[in-house]
């Protein structure tokens with residue numbers, strides 16, 4: 001049973017998009033799981049073994065205790081009925097209150113397909129009288145994190161202060177050496193420098209050091225203004 005299920009097209013997307021939020025949830029005692037849809041391979045400097053090792057290291061750095069891989073084909077993610085049933089099965093098994101999906105506009109077809117698949121699987125997970133395993137379950141909310149292959153400025157619904165967790169987030173991303181360090185330019189700004197700049201920009205937007213943006217398709221409900229910074 002999970003409170004939060006972060007669904008990522010590829011290993012490293014969860015860390016990139018919401019490593020800070022994951023740390024924030026864990027610090028609050030929430031049970032957080034990450035479901036990677038694919039292996040993320042092939043990539044220029046990776047292999048299945050390297051990527052699995054890096055994913056395990058990143059997971060450990062964040063302190064996440066539940067992480068699985070749905071085994072969909074990398075580069076060919078499609079929101080098929082078969083994939084929908086498979087993902088709905090995980091949602092019914094883990095019963096998260098909140099789902100996190102990639103932002104719906106992206107240049108990477110796997111990301112766009114993942115969002116569509118997640119939304120459909122969320123709906124299917126609540127169905128009764130099906131041959132899907134487990135009990136019907138409907139996650140209350142879907143939030144969208146930004147891990148977008150488009151150089152555009154996001155228009156988020158809200159920004160989370162991740163100042164206390166930035167270094168841990170960066171360490172978890174750095175664990176994916178084959179993706180962010182090997183073969184990359186060492187000249188400033190490096191790929192990791194760029195990520196810090198982005199986190200600092202979002203922090204600036206809310207008056208903190210580092211931030212992480214999130215989008216919503218529905219209105220964000222609050223019970224008061226105490227949480228607003």
Ligand SMILES: [Zn+2]
Nearest residue numbers: 009010013111
């Ligand atoms: Zn990705």
